[in-house]
Amino acid sequence: MESYELIILGGGLAGMCAAVEAGEQGVNVLLLEKQDELGGSTVLSSGYMAFANTDMQEKAGIVDSTESLIEDMIEVGGGVNNKELVEVYGKRQLESYQWLVEHGVEFRSLEAVSGHSVPRGHIIDPHQAIQSLFRRVKQLANVTILFSAPAKRLLKNANGRIDTVIYESEGKETKANASKGIIISSGGFAKSEEMLTQFAPQLKGALRIGGIGNKGDGIKMAWEHGAWVQDLPYLNGTYGFHPSAAGAVKSQGLAFYKGAIMVNQLGKRFVNESISYKLLGKAAFEQPECITYQVWDQTVMDKSVFDDPLYDFELLKRRRLLYKADTLEELADCIDVPVEAVEETISKYNQGAQNGEDPEFGRKSLTHNYGKPTPIERAPFYAFESTVAMLATYAGIAVNAAAQVVNPYGEPIPGLFAAGEVTGGFHGAGYMTGSSLGKAVVFGRIAVQEALSNLPVKR
Ligand SMILES: Cc1cc2nc3c(=O)[nH]c(=O)nc-3n(C[C@H](O)[C@H](O)[C@H](O)COP(=O)(O)OP(=O)(O)OC[C@H]3O[C@@H](n4cnc5c(N)ncnc54)[C@H](O)[C@@H]3O)c2cc1C
Structure with missing residues (x-):
């Protein structure tokens, strides 16, 4: 069996941020991408990211605050969002914006969109963002990306820890072991008729727009091992x-x-x-x-x-x-x-x-x-x-503030982390523009930091 410290499932924004973070911490990482290219829904997106207190806002004379960002997210989410996750987003968002800038992601302008009480939609070209992160990954010899390599199932070891991924590559099924953690970042299920029919029959007839590989695979894999799911009743077009x-x-x-x-x-x-x-x-x-x-x-x-x-x-x-x-x-x-x-x-x-x-x-x-x-x-x-x-499902695997996947009792499932659109709980009943790309960055990196929290930080 192949062995890594971390395995990341999916190469959209959440997965790529996780890969760069892990690569820079010096651990041995495998990222599996189902399609023959990176990007998922991220590269189809409008590229708005919700951040507050940035240098761009300051230059434009816009007064914003973390408190207002959090308040807006909770108001738009109908007050049913997981407040712990929103608070973490508030704490980590500005640093995440700066991290993206340091990693070559270009922000071009600002607009007010859904749920913004001031203009805080920081616009990126999502292709440019994914390419910048990919360039960084290519400099990191400890990160391997496999394309056309869908993860299929997860396995638990004798101690109850999820530590193995079964994936397909070149027509063969392979097993890979992760000693520090497995991070699910496989996006939502906007392209799964099966799951949309099951969970959002009210949206029959709505257009379907999203990454072609986004069929809820990660949700199913986590569900099999007892993950709780959140926000399904709030699926909206x-x-x-x-x-x-x-x-x-x-x-x-x-x-x-x-x-x-x-x-x-x-x-x-x-x-x-x-x-x-x-x-x-x-x-x-x-x-x-x-x-x-x-x-x-x-x-x-x-x-x-x-x-x-x-x-x-x-x-x-x-x-x-x-x-x-x-x-x-x-x-x-x-x-x-x-x-x-x-x-x-x-x-x-x-x-x-x-x-x-x-x-x-x-x-x-x-x-x-x-x-x-x-x-x-x-x-x-x-x-x-x-x-x-x-176009984005925003409902799925329940996680805690450390991006650990949790069961219905809120207990972490050992070894399993999730970040990005595959998770539920964060948006609650409504989504503030820019908070999905934003949360992909924030929680993609947190998942890695938490999985490696027993290791000294290397850069
Ligand atoms: C048209 C459109 C506009 C949008 N505009 C915005 C916006 O302006 N701002 C905002 O915040 N959000 C926006 N969104 C939502 C946002 O783009 C997504 O929520 C976000 O990009 C999700 O990132 P992610 O990394 O979690 O998933 P994705 O970017 O979807 O990446 C998931 C990856 O996982 C791969 N994958 C799936 N299954 C497997 C498997 N079994 N094994 C391995 N890999 C797998 C997929 O192929 C994909 O590459 C928009 C979405 C769309 C479609």
């Missing part, structure tokens, strides 16, 4: 994708966080547009035939951010995904919703925006507590048909 978005071209637009409203086929608003886009997804999925539109005017269009993964509305226009009209009447005609209803909806909304109130849905901000809604009144007007995508 994400709102803001054009119905064609699961194809080759990304087509997501979150104009509602810059001031657009959402209307259904009847031309009516149905939700406070400033809430988490996960909860917007739930609300949108309950509309007639699940068809909804984001509607905005030129004032919102002027807030389009060039090359931003979520706010480049001009790009959506160039891709011919937007309807544009000089009057609301024409716009309603384009999207085939009743003209009078659209006019009435917008007139009511505008009155509210002018008076700083929204009697129907209570919208007070653009996103979370940030920004003020503006009337939709400046021609031309735009509509973007939007639907829901299941």
Whole structure:
């Protein structure tokens, strides 16, 4: 049998951060990646990372704090998140941001997105991030990465410790032993029809977007050995994708966080547009035939951010995904919703925006507590048909603050750690943008540090 000190299952952001951390501590590491390339859902992502108190925020004059970051995460998570995990995130997030910068990850700009009471979405190019970490791994002779090598099952030794991985490589089944720990970082299950049908039947019909290898393998492997699972009842899609978005071209637009409203086929608003886009997804999925539109005017269009993964509305226009009209009447005609209803909806909304109130849905901000809604009144007007995508599952293996996998009684399962999207408990009922990539870094490294905590730190 092959022997290592640590074995990491999955080479997305969590796994790659774990591999670099472990490699720099000088231990002998094997990372198994199921696909023939690294990156999983990470490289498909919009690249927002939630950090507070960074030099970028300071330069932009944004006042943020760890306390506010934690408060926002708990509020967005409906108060049912595992507070211990959120607290650890708060403690470790700034250092994690700095660690990424030191490891060559480039942050290009800042935006406020879902759940941010100030702009704290620090944007990376996820391909560049994974490549930087991979470059570092290649300098570390003690780290081995095997591609097209899916982990299949885990085995327990006679002392009850999980210490062996069965994996497949080049058509052969092989066993590898890990003396210090096994870290599951195999991502979520957005690409497993089997698991989505089981745990999220309400999302039948939602687009599926995620790493092709993300089929919940790690959850099953841990479950077999008694792992508890968390947050399954809160599985939700994400709102803001054009119905064609699961194809080759990304087509997501979150104009509602810059001031657009959402209307259904009847031309009516149905939700406070400033809430988490996960909860917007739930609300949108309950509309007639699940068809909804984001509607905005030129004032919102002027807030389009060039090359931003979520706010480049001009790009959506160039891709011919937007309807544009000089009057609301024409716009309603384009999207085939009743003209009078659209006019009435917008007139009511505008009155509210002018008076700083929204009697129907209570919208007070653009996103979370940030920004003020503006009337939709400046021609031309735009509509973007939007639907829901299941793109990150955010529910899974229960872990404690040391990233140890725990059983239903909260007791660690010896030898087993987990980090990234494969874990549950962290987000609770809702996800704050950027906290999933963020937690992959924070807990990927913690898993290694805890597994090696009985070893002297080597760099
Ligand atoms: C379109 C989209 C946009 C998103 N935007 C954002 C965003 O802006 N900010 C944010 O915070 N989050 C975002 N997310 C979510 C975020 O990208 C993921 O939650 C995060 O990247 C998960 O990282 P990870 O390392 O846990 O998993 P992944 O990056 O998915 O990596 C898991 C890896 O494990 C491998 N694997 C699976 N099974 C096995 C096995 N049996 N053996 C070996 N390897 C295995 C997979 O092939 C994959 O490479 C987005 C997701 C999508 C799809």
